[in-house]
Amino acid sequence: xNPLLSVKGLTKRYGAFVxxxxxxxxxxxxxxxxxxxxxxxxxxxxxxxMAGHLTPDEGQVVFDTRADxxxxxxxxxxxxxRMLGRTDWAYVHQHARDGxxxxxxxxxxVGERLMAVGARHYGQIREKTTDWLGRVEIDASRVDDxxxxxxxxxxxxxxxxxxxxxxxxxxxxxxxxxxxDVSVQARLLDLxxxxxxDMGLSAVIVTHDLAVVRLLxxxxxxxxxxxxxxxxxxxQVLDDPQHPYSQLLVSSVLQV
Amino acid sequence: MIxxxxxxxxxxxxxxxxxxxxxxxxxSFSVAAGECVALTGVSGAGKSxxxxxxxxxxxxxxxxxxxxDIDLVRAEPREVIKLRRDxxxxxxxxxxxxxxxxxxxxxxxxxxxxGASEGDAKxxxxxxxxxxxxxxRLWPLxxxxxxxxxxxxxxxxxGFAYNYPAMLxxxxxxxxxxxxxxxxxxxxxxxKARGSALIGIFHDEAARDRVCDREIDMSxxxxxxAA
Numbered sequence: 001x002n003p004l005l006s007v008k009g010l011t012k013r014y015g016a017f018v019x020x021x022x023x024x025x026x027x028x029x030x031x032x033x034x035x036x037x038x039x040x041x042x043x044x045x046x047x048x049x050m051a052g053h054l055t056p057d058e059g060q061v062v063f064d065t066r067a068d069x070x071x072x073x074x075x076x077x078x079x080x081x082r083m084l085g086r087t088d089w090a091y092v093h094q095h096a097r098d099g100x101x102x103x104x105x106x107x108x109x110v111g112e113r114l115m116a117v118g119a120r121h122y123g124q125i126r127e128k129t130t131d132w133l134g135r136v137e138i139d140a141s142r143v144d145d146x147x148x149x150x151x152x153x154x155x156x157x158x159x160x161x162x163x164x165x166x167x168x169x170x171x172x173x174x175x176x177x178x179x180x181d182v183s184v185q186a187r188l189l190d191l192x193x194x195x196x197x198d199m200g201l202s203a204v205i206v207t208h209d210l211a212v213v214r215l216l217x218x219x220x221x222x223x224x225x226x227x228x229x230x231x232x233x234x235x236q237v238l239d240d241p242q243h244p245y246s247q248l249l250v251s252s253v254l255q256v
Numbered sequence: 257m258i259x260x261x262x263x264x265x266x267x268x269x270x271x272x273x274x275x276x277x278x279x280x281x282x283x284s285f286s287v288a289a290g291e292c293v294a295l296t297g298v299s300g301a302g303k304s305x306x307x308x309x310x311x312x313x314x315x316x317x318x319x320x321x322x323x324x325d326i327d328l329v330r331a332e333p334r335e336v337i338k339l340r341r342d343x344x345x346x347x348x349x350x351x352x353x354x355x356x357x358x359x360x361x362x363x364x365x366x367x368x369x370x371g372a373s374e375g376d377a378k379x380x381x382x383x384x385x386x387x388x389x390x391x392x393r394l395w396p397l398x399x400x401x402x403x404x405x406x407x408x409x410x411x412x413x414x415g416f417a418y419n420y421p422a423m424l425x426x427x428x429x430x431x432x433x434x435x436x437x438x439x440x441x442x443x444x445x446x447x448k449a450r451g452s453a454l455i456g457i458f459h460d461e462a463a464r465d466r467v468c469d470r471e472i473d474m475s476x477x478x479x480x481x482a483a
C-alpha cells in the first residue's frame with residue numbers, strides 16, 4: 001500500500017529563523033495524525049507548507065494522486081495544486097470566517113464547492129447541500145441564511161460541510177475545536193470521528209489540546225522549536241512519553 | 257498466540273532529576289490459544305505496566321512481544337492500530353469515551369470499525385448490554401454519567417463486542433456485584449472456549465482460580481522488589 005501523503009525533509013525558514021526543520025513522515029489512507037506543541041513550535045508552519053499555502057525552502061510533499069500516482073505537490077504547477085485543493089484536499093481553518101464566504105448563504109457556501117468541481121444541476125446541488133447540512137446538524141430551515149447569523153459552533157460545522165462535500169481524501173485541520181465551548185467541542189469531535197470512520201478519510205490535525213488528539217488521532221507528533229521531539233502511537237506518546245519535552249507537556253495538563 | 261521474550265522496561269523521568277526507574281526485567285512467557293494466564297504480584301510489581309506494554313501504549317525498550325505474526329516492539333504505528341482493531345482487545349479499568357456518545361454506539365464502535373453494518377453492530381451491542389444487566393433505558397445515554405459499576409460493565413461489553421483472538425483484561429470483575437461478576441466470568445470462559453488467548457489481572461482470587469490456567473508472579477521480574 002502506498003502512503004497517501006509522504007513528507008520528506010520539509011524545511012521552512014523565515015530569514016535566519018527556523019519555522020520547521022527536516023520534517024519527514026508517511027501518512028497512510030484512513031490514518032489520522034495529530035501534531036501538538038506549544039505556540040511557536042512550527043506546527044502551523046508545517047501544516048501550511050503541506051497544504052500548499054506556504055512554499056517550503058527544502059523538502060518534498062508527495063501525494064498519491066488519483067490519476068497519476070505519487071506526485072510532489074511542491075514542484076507541481078499552480079493550477080494543478082489548486083485543483084487538488086478543490087478535490088482531494090480540504091483545509092479546515094481555526095477561525096471558520098477564514099474558510100467561509102461570509103456574504104453568501106449557508107447553502108451557497110456548500111454548493112459553491114460542488115460547482116467548482118463541475119456540478120451544474122441545481123436540483124442535485126441543492127439536494128446534496130441539504131444532505132450535508134443535515135450531517136453536520138444544521139437545520140434545513142437555515143439553508144438560506146448567511147453564516148454571519150450563525151453561532152461560532154455552527155460556523156465551524158458549516159465550514160466542515162463545505163470542505164467535505166466534494167469527498168476529499170485528505171483533510172488538514174488547524175485547531176478545529178479551538179475557541180469553541182466544551183459542549184460544542186464534544187459534539188464536533190463526535191461528528192469528526194464519525195465522518196473520518198465512514199468516509200475513510202486521512203487527516204492531519206494541528207492542535208494544542210491533548211484531549212482532542214487522544215480522541216481523534218491514531219498517531220501523534222510532538223514538535224519543539226521547529227523539530228520533531230517525538231512521534232508514535234497517540235496513546236503511547238501520551239501514556240509513556242520518552243522525550244523530556246513531551247513528558248513536560250503531558251504532565252502539565254490540568255485534571256478536571 | 258502471545259509470546260514475550262526477554263522483555264524489559266525502564267522509566268526515565270527527565271523532569272524529576274532524570275530519575276531512572278527499572279520496573280521490569282527479562283520477562284519471557286507465552287500464552288496459547290484458548291488459555292488464560294493471570295499476572296500476580298503485589299501492587300507496584302509491574303502487572304499493569306506489562307499489560308500496557310503488550311497493548312503497545314507503553315514503549316518496550318528491549319525484548320520482543322509477538323502477537324500473532326507481529327512483533328509489537330518493532331511494529332509501525334499503523335500495524336499496531338490494525339492489530340488492535342483485528343486481533344488484540346483490551347478491557348481497561350477505566351472507560352474513555354467521546355462525551356455525549358450514546359452507550360449503545362460506544363459498545364458497537366469496535367464492530368463498526370471492522371466494517372459491520374450499523375444494524376448488525378447495534379444488535380450485537382444490545383445483546384451484550386442486556387446480558388450485562390444495563391437497563392435498556394440507559395442505552396441512548398452517554399456512559400460518562402453512569403455509576404462506577406455500570407461504566408465498568410459498559411467497558412466490558414465494548415471489550416467483548418468482537419471475538420478478539422487475543423485479549424488483555426485489567427481487573428474485569430472489580431466493582432461488580434455477584435450476578436454481574438458471574439456474567440463476566442462466563443464471557444471469559446466463552447472467549448477461552450472460542451480459542452482466544454487471554455492475559456488478566458485479577459485481585460479476586462476465586463475468579464482467578466476459576467478462569468485462569470496458570471499464574472505468573474511478576475515480583476520475580478521486578479528489580480526493586482527482588483533486591
